[in-house]
Amino acid sequence: MSRTTLQHYMKLLAPGTPLRAGIDRILHSGTGALIVLGFNRQVKQVSSGGFQIGVDFSEQALRELAKLDGAIIVSNDLSRIVSAGVHLVPPGDIPTAETGTRHRSADRTAQATAVPVVTVSASMGTVSLFIAGRRHVVEKASDVISRANQTLAAMTSLINRLQEALDQLNSLEVAEQVTLRDLVAVAHRYELARRLSAETEFHIEVLGVEGRLLKMQHAELAAPLGGLSTLIASDYAHNLDDAQEFQLENLQNFTPEELMNNHLVAQRLGFGPDAYLETPLESVGYRMLTTVGRLPRHVVDLLVPKHSLQELFAASVGELMRIEGIGDRRARLIRDALLRISETAFARSDTA
Numbered sequence: 001m002s003r004t005t006l007q008h009y010m011k012l013l014a015p016g017t018p019l020r021a022g023i024d025r026i027l028h029s030g031t032g033a034l035i036v037l038g039f040n041r042q043v044k045q046v047s048s049g050g051f052q053i054g055v056d057f058s059e060q061a062l063r064e065l066a067k068l069d070g071a072i073i074v075s076n077d078l079s080r081i082v083s084a085g086v087h088l089v090p091p092g093d094i095p096t097a098e099t100g101t102r103h104r105s106a107d108r109t110a111q112a113t114a115v116p117v118v119t120v121s122a123s124m125g126t127v128s129l130f131i132a133g134r135r136h137v138v139e140k141a142s143d144v145i146s147r148a149n150q151t152l153a154a155m156t157s158l159i160n161r162l163q164e165a166l167d168q169l170n171s172l173e174v175a176e177q178v179t180l181r182d183l184v185a186v187a188h189r190y191e192l193a194r195r196l197s198a199e200t201e202f203h204i205e206v207l208g209v210e211g212r213l214l215k216m217q218h219a220e221l222a223a224p225l226g227g228l229s230t231l232i233a234s235d236y237a238h239n240l241d242d243a244q245e246f247q248l249e250n251l252q253n254f255t256p257e258e259l260m261n262n263h264l265v266a267q268r269l270g271f272g273p274d275a276y277l278e279t280p281l282e283s284v285g286y287r288m289l290t291t292v293g294r295l296p297r298h299v300v301d302l303l304v305p306k307h308s309l310q311e312l313f314a315a316s317v318g319e320l321m322r323i324e325g326i327g328d329r330r331a332r333l334i335r336d337a338l339l340r341i342s343e344t345a346f347a348r349s350d351t352a
């Protein structure tokens with residue numbers, strides 16, 4: 001089962017959806033439920049008895065029909081309730097670690113039919129989603145919010161550390177002193193921040209309408225990550241024989257232990273096994289000119305890679321105007337950008 005399938009169903013079960021509203025009503029009434037989230041030939045095969053209902057899905061209907069002994073079957077798009085009071089008879093030899101009959105039937109039915117099944121436990125007050133032989137607990141919104149807040153706090157500190165590494169990279173790029181070690185430090189922090197950001201996004205999806213505040217906080221926090229990997233690749237890929245090899249995304253399937261190892265990170269970025277971390281690297285300057293200098297991308301494209309940052313620093317407005325596509329206004333824009341860059345870089349080296 002792919003993560004996207006799980007995400008899809010977790011979203012359908014998020015607070016604010018009709019399905020979740022119906023389930024919450026069932027929970028409040030203290031009864032349980034067994035809900036099959038789709039109808040296909042296999043579901044028909046494992047179904048016995050019950051009543052054909054054929055009504056539009058609503059939280060009230062779900063709650064009322066849950067009073068019947070047996071399972072509720074809904075249509076694939078969850079828009080209709082197909083039947084209720086159904087006895088599910090999946091093959092008894094399908095392995096399951098569940099103990100109660102409701103949960104065993106749910107697990108086996110999900111495996112036999114490839115359709116997810118939700119249980120609402122009357123005895124434990126818990127909601128579970130069974131997909132492809134696995135049980136996923138649908139947590140209370142308050143529990144998810146507290147975990148999402150923890151993830152967000154961890155992400156905040158990592159974004160700060162990433163920003164520190166980027167500030168340092170700014171100074172080093174201006175001084176032409178970047179080494180592979182500096183780039184690895186940025187890549188490592190970027191990947192950790194990206195993971196925490198993805199985890200927070202997952203919590204936000206699971207929270208549905210309850211996740212609005214977190215969504216705004218996350219969007220603000222994650223802003224520095226947007227486009228960063230592309231900019232870094234534009235700046236540093238040319239240091240490799242095969243520029244295509246350099247992608248921060250290559251680190252996505254690294255274990256946390258692998259990510260801690262500078263040599264492994266350097267190797268995954270294309271610098272070969274046992275790369276010398278003090279190897280000097282050259283930056284083209286895309287990131288500096290766009291993020292620190294705040295120059296529009298089309299202007300940056302006119303400058304790099306034909307002119308290094310140092311050449312640009314040394315150029316007068318008149319010399320800048322000799323670059324194709326750069327007129328008086330753009331030349332002054334570039335001078336302002338370079339001023340901003342040097343101020344940022346020197347402010348950093350003063351405090352370092």
Ligand SMILES: Nc1ncnc2c1ncn2[C@@H]1O[C@H](COP(=O)(O)OP(=O)(O)OP(=O)(O)O)[C@@H](O)[C@H]1O
Binds near residue numbers: 068089099120123
């Ligand atoms: N195969 C099945 N098909 C349809 N409904 C079932 C099936 N097995 C159990 N149920 C429903 O689950 C209800 C509770 O069963 P049971 O208490 O044994 O399960 P459980 O897994 O311990 O669930 P709970 O946590 O809600 O107590 C039954 O009364 C019945 O309505």
